[in-house]
Amino acid sequence: xxxxxxxxxxxxxxxxxxxxxxxxxxxxxxxxxxxxxxxxxxxxxxxxxxxxxxxxxxxxxxxxxxxxxxxxxxxxxxxxxxxxxxxxxxxxxxxxxxxxxxxxxxxxxxxxxxxxxxxxxxxxxxxxxxxxxxxxxxxxxxxxxxxxxxxxxxxxxxxxxxxxxxxxxxxxxxxxxxxxxxxxxxxxxxxxxxxxxxxxxxxxxxxxxxxxxxxxxxxxxxxxxxxxxxxxxxxxxxxxxxxxxxxxxxxxxxxxxxxxxxxxxxxxxxxxxxxxxxxx
Amino acid sequence: xxxxxxxxxxxxxxxxxxxxxxxxxxxxxxxxxxxxxxxxxxxxxxxxxxxxxxxxxxxxxxxxxxxxxxxxxxxxxxxxxxxxxxxxxxxxxxxxxxxxxxxxxxxxxxxxxxxxxxxxxxxxxxxxxxxxxxxxxxxxxxxxxxxxxxxxxxxxxxxxxxxxxxxxxxxxxxxxxxxxxxxxxxxxxxxxxxxxxxxxxxxxxxxxxxxxxxxxxxxxxxxxxxxxxxxxxxxxxxxxxxxxxxxxxxxxxxxxxxxxxxxxxxxxxxxxxxxxxxxxxxxxxxxxxxxxxxxxxxxxxxxxxxxxxxxxxxxxxxxxxxxxxxxxxxxxxxxxxxxxxxxxxxxxxxxxxxxxxxxxxxxxxxxxxxxxxxxxxxxxxxxxxxxxxxxxxxxxxxxxxxxxxx
Numbered sequence: 001x002x003x004x005x006x007x008x009x010x011x012x013x014x015x016x017x018x019x020x021x022x023x024x025x026x027x028x029x030x031x032x033x034x035x036x037x038x039x040x041x042x043x044x045x046x047x048x049x050x051x052x053x054x055x056x057x058x059x060x061x062x063x064x065x066x067x068x069x070x071x072x073x074x075x076x077x078x079x080x081x082x083x084x085x086x087x088x089x090x091x092x093x094x095x096x097x098x099x100x101x102x103x104x105x106x107x108x109x110x111x112x113x114x115x116x117x118x119x120x121x122x123x124x125x126x127x128x129x130x131x132x133x134x135x136x137x138x139x140x141x142x143x144x145x146x147x148x149x150x151x152x153x154x155x156x157x158x159x160x161x162x163x164x165x166x167x168x169x170x171x172x173x174x175x176x177x178x179x180x181x182x183x184x185x186x187x188x189x190x191x192x193x194x195x196x197x198x199x200x201x202x203x204x205x206x207x208x209x210x211x212x213x214x215x216x217x218x219x220x221x222x223x224x225x226x227x228x229x230x231x232x233x234x235x236x237x238x239x240x241x242x243x244x245x246x247x248x249x250x251x252x253x254x255x256x257x258x259x260x261x262x263x264x265x266x267x268x269x270x271x272x273x274x275x276x277x278x279x280x
Numbered sequence: 281x282x283x284x285x286x287x288x289x290x291x292x293x294x295x296x297x298x299x300x301x302x303x304x305x306x307x308x309x310x311x312x313x314x315x316x317x318x319x320x321x322x323x324x325x326x327x328x329x330x331x332x333x334x335x336x337x338x339x340x341x342x343x344x345x346x347x348x349x350x351x352x353x354x355x356x357x358x359x360x361x362x363x364x365x366x367x368x369x370x371x372x373x374x375x376x377x378x379x380x381x382x383x384x385x386x387x388x389x390x391x392x393x394x395x396x397x398x399x400x401x402x403x404x405x406x407x408x409x410x411x412x413x414x415x416x417x418x419x420x421x422x423x424x425x426x427x428x429x430x431x432x433x434x435x436x437x438x439x440x441x442x443x444x445x446x447x448x449x450x451x452x453x454x455x456x457x458x459x460x461x462x463x464x465x466x467x468x469x470x471x472x473x474x475x476x477x478x479x480x481x482x483x484x485x486x487x488x489x490x491x492x493x494x495x496x497x498x499x500x501x502x503x504x505x506x507x508x509x510x511x512x513x514x515x516x517x518x519x520x521x522x523x524x525x526x527x528x529x530x531x532x533x534x535x536x537x538x539x540x541x542x543x544x545x546x547x548x549x550x551x552x553x554x555x556x557x558x559x560x561x562x563x564x565x566x567x568x569x570x571x572x573x574x575x576x577x578x579x580x581x582x583x584x585x586x587x588x589x590x591x592x593x594x595x596x597x598x599x600x601x602x603x604x605x606x607x608x609x610x611x612x613x614x615x616x617x618x619x620x621x622x623x624x625x626x627x628x629x630x631x632x633x634x635x636x637x638x639x640x641x642x643x644x645x646x647x648x649x650x651x652x653x654x655x656x657x658x659x660x661x662x663x664x665x666x667x668x669x670x671x672x673x674x675x676x677x678x679x680x681x682x683x684x685x686x
């Protein structure tokens with residue numbers, strides 16, 4: 001029997017008060033496709049409800065004007081124990097988010113350790129824990145060069161995976177750790193080395209087809225045995241149920257307009273790869 | 281070959297990043313050399329590998345490095361060469377870079393420039409015209425104001441290569457062969473001379489007097505006549521005995537046909553030298569009809585350039601001999617461009633002098649009955665020299681028969 005993830009019961013989220021598509025920094029974003037603010041708010045609140053229902057706590061990061069993507073808290077940084085490593089965004093559009101995230105953690109007495117200047121790394125969006133390592137994507141947003149300092153700062157081994165398809169620009173669109181044996185994977189959008197690394201790491205993956213991955217199926221949030229997904233094709237649902245997971249689908253259609261799903265809207269606050277639980 | 285140092289670090293073994301980087305280098309047709317490898321002991325320890333990446337072309341290298349950077353391989357700041365201005369003619373700055381005869385590259389302004397004329401024991405002089413040109417210049421030829429490379433920074437030397445191919449030379453691990461079937465080696469040298477000519481490269485022959493003493497003069501003359509030889513370096517002795525042989529039929533007084541000493545023969549070469557001095561030059565003696573055959577005769581007839589370098593024990597010497605040895609080597613330098621193969625025939629001093637000014641890429645075959653001569657050349661840095669220990673007379677005769685069967 002597999003053991004549940006030791007993390008994923010506490011999340012930082014940011015309401016979509018100022019969320020809209022102001023710029024295009026991934027292939028999913030189109031400024032001419034407007035966000036419906038009311039629908040976005042409803043969807044976000046419904047997601048919060050599902051997560052709480054699944055047993056998760058949700059903490060709130062205050063939204064800021066002109067920072068529409070602050071809702072995607074997954075990219076704020078990497079959490080390990082009481083340590084927060086803020087993101088270094090590749091593009092200038094999102095760099096304004098970082099001071100707000102840093103302030104949130106610093107005010108709550110987290111240790112904030114920064115990556116060196118000159119490297120790009122977009123937080124948990126490109127770094128997800130599996131077993132006792134961080135699987136980290138690179139190419140479109142994060143640099144491979146950020147992985148060595150990330151590992152040095154957190155003390156956690158990093159497994160680098162190259163993302164080869166621009167549509168899947170963050171690792172969390174292609175990889176979702178389910179428990180200590182299972183994960184949702186999209187090896188078709190990794191290079192063969194990265195695919196081999198994950199294949200070696202994950203004993204029982206559920207491999208998504210490209211059309212499934214394009215529905216953001218991997219961008220799901222796992223709370224114990226509950227999986228909150230932007231979409232769940234029947235094939236995947238059957239496999240997850242067989243493995244003992246309960247699936248809930250959250251409509252996050254407004255956020256998909258900006259290229260983000262359930263996972264992107266959350267930052268797990270209870271990741272601790274140093275072996276000590278950070279649950280408060 | 282342009283090259284740069286790159287560094288990859290992190291969990292590069294478990295993440296297969298190192299494997300990927302190495303595969304990318306090879307797939308790009310480039311090459312690498314591991315300069316430093318530190319593998320973490322446990323799976324939480326990071327590893328660090330420093331690689332030297334080499335490509336044939338600077339453009340290819342830059343493109344490859346950009347690709348490698350995506351995978352986290354960072355360029356390690358390579359430094360430009362340091363240049364210092366000469367203050368006196370013929371005197372180098374104290375810390376000058378002393379060259380090898382290997383292909384050499386210099387980094388200036390972030391770009392790699394090849395050294396135009398690799399030669400050992402020289403300095404590197406940089407001129408800008410308008411792009412930098414790097415030449416080797418012997419110490420005595422530098423001029424005040426010229427910019428000379430000092431230190432080793434920004435200088436890269438390519439690893440030596442031996443002639444390739446499935447040949448008898450492949451088993452000559454010793455570089456000197458006293459125990460190899462000679463006819464096989466001669467056949468291989470003949471094959472290489474043909475290949476050299478097909479590539480449009482020139483053949484340089486360096487001759488010692490034993491070529492004449494052993495009776496190989498006519499065979500070498502035949503090779504000159506049939507166009508195989510492009511340039512000849514020798515000393516006063518070789519030329520004097522070649523001329524003596526053709527004017528009087530003796531070499532150092534010994535009849536080349538009968539092998540017997542001739543009466544008063546010990547002065548034969550002096551008399552011939554004296555007559556050539558009367559003519560004013562070998563060329564004049566040939567056109568005047570005094571000399572009617574032999575190696576020097578064929579050189580004059582075919583316009584094959586020759587350089588005769590003098591020494592302190594020369595008789596005469598012949599009027600063509602350069603008694604200023606520094607000037608003699610400078611003159612030799614003017615003739616080594618385009619040389620693809622050098623044949624050193626029973627010559628010690630001229631062979632070493634020639635070896636000194638040849639680039640490492642010039643295939644050099646050193647034929648001598650004395651193994652020590654062959655070893656000496658290799659020991660002085662001409663690592664590309666392959667030695668054939670045999671009687672030079674037999675060697676040249678066999679070679680001429682193979683190259684010019686008429």
